Amino acid sequence: MTDDILVMRGITKRFAGVTALSDVNFAVQRGEIHAICGENGAGKSTLMKVLSGVHPHGSYEGEIVYDGQPVAFSTVRDSERLGIVIIHQELALAPQLSIAENMFLGNERASKGLIDWNRTNHEAAELLARVGLRENPVTQVSDIGVGKQQLVEIAKALSKEVKLLILDEPTAALNDEDSAHLLDLLEGLRDEGITSVIISHKLNEITRIADNITILRDGRTIETLPAEGLSEDRIISGMVGRDLENRYPPREPKIGDEVLRIEDWTVHSPVQADRVVVDKASLTLRRGEIVGLAGLMGAGRTELAMSVFGRTYGSNISGKVFKNGQEISTKTVDQAIAHGIAYVSEDRKRYGLNLIADVQRNISAAALRKLAPKKWVNENEEHSVAEKYRRSMNIKTSSVATTVGTLSGGNQQKVVLAKWMFTDPEVLILDEPTRGIDVGAKYEIYTIINELAEQGLAVLVISSELPELLGLCDRVYALSSGRITGEVDRAEATQERLMQYMTQGQMT
Template sequence: MRGITKRFAGVTALHEVSLTVRRGEIHAICGENGAGKSTLMKVLSGVHPHGTYDGDILFEGEPCAFDGIRDSERRGIVIIHQELALCGQLSVAENLFLGNERSRRGFIDWNRTNHEAQALLDRVGLRENPTTPVNDLGVGKQQLVEIAKALSKEVSLLILDEPTAALNDDDSQHLLDLLDGLRDEGITSVIISHKLGEVIKIADTVTVLRDGKTIETLPAKGLSEERIISGMVGRDLEHRFPPRTPDIGEEVLRIEDWTVHSPAQPDRVVVDNATLSLRRGEIVGLAGLMGAGRTELAMSVFGRSYGVGISGRVVKDGQEIDTRTVRGAIRHGLAYVSEDRKKYGLNLIEGVQRNVSAAALDKLANRGWVNENEEYTVAERFRRSMGIRTAAVSTPTGTLSGGNQQKVVLAKWMFTDPDVLILDEPTRGIDVGAKYEIYSIINDLAAQGRAVLVISSELPELLGLCDRVYALSEGRITGEVSREEATQERLMQYMTRGQGS
C-alpha cells in the first residue's frame, strides 16, 4: 500500500500511509484508538472501495482497485472484523458457506456442505458439529468459525482486527497457535491488536501508526512493549500508571456472606459466601480467572441484575441497604460499569448527550419532561472535564473510539453522583494511551472520596492501580493482599485455589 490517504467529512483519517507485507509473515499493526489501523485495513479489503481514497494497492506485484469485499476476496484477501459477522440462528456450516453455498441443480447439497464444513473445523481445531447453531458457541469458538470461513474462500492474506480482544487466555493462545500454523502453510496474516505481549509473541514484523500516519516498521524479534508504546504515543511511558497518593477514609460499603446461584442451573453456586469491603478514597481490585464469578458478584449486588437464590447483606455507612433493584442500588449511591459497554453500557445510535443523562434522568426532568438545554450543559461539562474527543455531544456514541466510549460510560455513572463505583474490565479493548487517561479518571474518583472496585483480567493493571486486591476462585474469596504485598505470583496462587484447598 503506497501513499494511502482517506478522508471522512473533512477529517483526514489516513495521510500518505505506506505498508509493505511479505508473503508468509504475520504482520502486526499497532497504534492508539483513532490512529487509522482499521480504516487502512478497510481500504485494503474493499470495504472502502477504490475511488474513495488516494494512493495505490499492489497485491502480488499487480495493481488492485477493489470496488467491494467480493473483489478483494476473489484475490484471496479476507478480513475478519472485531465485531464478528456471523448469523447466530444459522448453523456453523451455513455460516461457513453463506453467500458461497454448496449447491447442486439449484438446491443446497447438505451432505457436501456439512462434510466440507467438518474438514474446515478440523483444520482450525474446533471440535463442534457443523449443524450446531452459532449462538450456542462462545466468542472464542465463533472467532475460529470466522477463520474457517476465511479458509473456505482460499485465503492467501488474512486480516484480523483485534481477534483476541474478547477472548480468555486459553482461547487467545489457541488462536495464536492457529495463526502460527497458517503461517507454516504459507498464509500471510495482518493482525491489529492492543495486546502488545501477544504481538511480540506471534508477529514477524510490526508497523506503528499514529494520527493517521506511518511512524515506523520494525522487526518483532527482540522488540519490547515499551519500544512499541513509545512509537504509538510519541513519547516514552516510563510509568504506565499515573502517580497517586491515597487518602483512604472510613468503610463505606461491606458485602457480607454473599451467595448467588446460576439462573440457568439454580442448584449451582456461582458466588459462595463472599465477603469484602471498600473504604472511601480507596481503589480495590477483584482478581480471578475466567468463570471465577467476578462479574456475577458485581451484577448480583447491583440490582440483582444476575442470579437467583441470592442471599447475604449489603451494608453502606453502617446500615444495611436494599439493592434488589437497579433503581434501588442507584438511589443508595452504587454504580456499575459493565464489561460489555456496547451491549449493556451504551445506546450506540444515540448521541453522547443522551447516554450521559440516561442513568439519572430524574435530575433533569420536571413533570416528566427532560430539560434538553440542561442535559446539553451537563454533557458538555463531562465532555470537557473527561476529555471525551468528539466534535459535538450530539455525535452518535457508536462512532467514537473505544477509549472515548468508555469515558462516556463513566460520565453516565458519575452523573448519578455515586459513593461506590464498580468498574468491570474498564480498559478492555482500548489502547495504552487511552488506558492512562482512564486510570487518571479512576484516581480522580478516589481522590473525591469515592470507593472504586476494579474487576480486571490484567494482573499488572490491578497491581499498578489498586490499594488492595481480593482474589476470587470458583466463587469464593480466597485471599486479600495489600498493594505492598501484592505480586502476580501471589495473586495467581489465590486465583487457582480450588474448592478442595
C-alpha cells in the first residue's frame, strides 16, 4: 500500500464555459519527486493552482486529501500553513528588496511589532546555505541572476517548513549549469523527506529526476507511470495522443544566393566598455536556408543578434553588414526593419509581446505604417491582417480580440512570428524560438520555420538545444567566448562536434 501525501479526486475546473480540468485524478507518494507532463493548455498549472488555493475551494468540483485529511483551501496562505508551497514559472520576488526581505515577506521575523533584522538575516543566511547559495542576505534580488533567484524562491519555501513543494517550469529560463544545480537540490530535498511536484517541458530532466510521471491531455488524466526506464518517446505519445516518429518535420531545402553577410562584427559590453562580448564574428545567410547558432550561456549569441538588429545591445560596435552584396546600416531598429531584418527575442513576454493587448494589436505592432497611409490606423484592415495570420499560423484562439497574455506559450510564439512576418522580412532571426513550449507546439513552430524558408527567407536560429539545431538547420555556426569557432554542414553535424567547438578558443 502506497503512502500518499496527496490525493486529488474528480477535479473539474471551468473558466467562462471552458472546461480546463475534467474529472482529474492525481496522487503523490510521500517523499517522491512527481512530474506532471502535458502540452500547453493540458491543465497542469491549473491543477496545481487548485491544489494551492490560487483557485479557492468552491470554484472547482472534486476532493483534495492532504496528509490523510480532506482539505478546502480558500487562499494560498491556507495551503502554506499546512506546508504546501507553490513556485510559479513567473518568479514572485520583489527586485528592489533584499534576499532576506523577500524570503520573509509576509512571514516577518518580528518582536513587539518591530522586525528583528539580526534574526532575519541570520536565518536567511542559513537557508541560503541549505540551497547552496553564498550570497549576502542583504543583497538586492535585482543584483543576482535568474538561476539564483530560483534558489531564493526555494529557500523561501523552506522558511515556511514546506512538506510538499510545487515547481512550475523551474528550469525554463535557466542555463544548463543552473538547471543541473536545481535538479541536484531537489534530489537532496527528497533525501530529507520533502515531496516535490514538478511541471516541465524538458523531458530529459523529467526522466532524470522523477520517480513517477503523470500525463495530462486536454484537461484529463491520461496515465501515471514509473519514470525508471521510461523513454521520452513514450511520454510524448501520452502527451499528444499519437507517436511523433520524427520530432522535426521533413524538409527538402532549396537554398539560393547569399542575402545577408556579417563581417568582423565586434561588440563591447554596454556596462564594461573594455570587455569584448562579440569578437570579430563573421557569418553568412542564404535565401531558403536555416542556419543555426550554437553556444554555451554567455558565449554571445543573443548579444550578436541584438547588436545587428538596431544595435539594441552593446557599445563601441564595429564591423560590416551586407544585404544582397551591398553594405547597409542597421544602427536603429527602423533601419533594420527597413532592410528586411526581423528579430524574435528569446524573452517573448518581456520584449516580443504586449501581454495586455489583443492578438490583433500585437500582430500589427511592428508595421503600423503599412496600416496608416493617412497617419490613422485602418482598424478594418488591421483586423483582416490579424485574421489572415491567425488562420495561416493556426493560432488557437476564438478571436483576434483575445488578450495575448491568456494564450498558451506556443500560441504566443506564433503571434510574435506573425508580427514579424507582417514586416515582410527577408532575414528572420529566431532567438530560442521554442523556449517554454511543449513538444507538440514545437513541431508546429518547426513546420512554420520550414515553410518560411521554403518561401525564400533566410532564417537564423539561436538555440540552447543542440538536438533542435541538428534537426532543423542546414548549417550550424558555433560560438565560444564571443568568437565563431566552427561551421558545420547538416550532414557532418553531431552534438559532440558542436560541443567541441562551443568549448574551445578560436579556430586557426
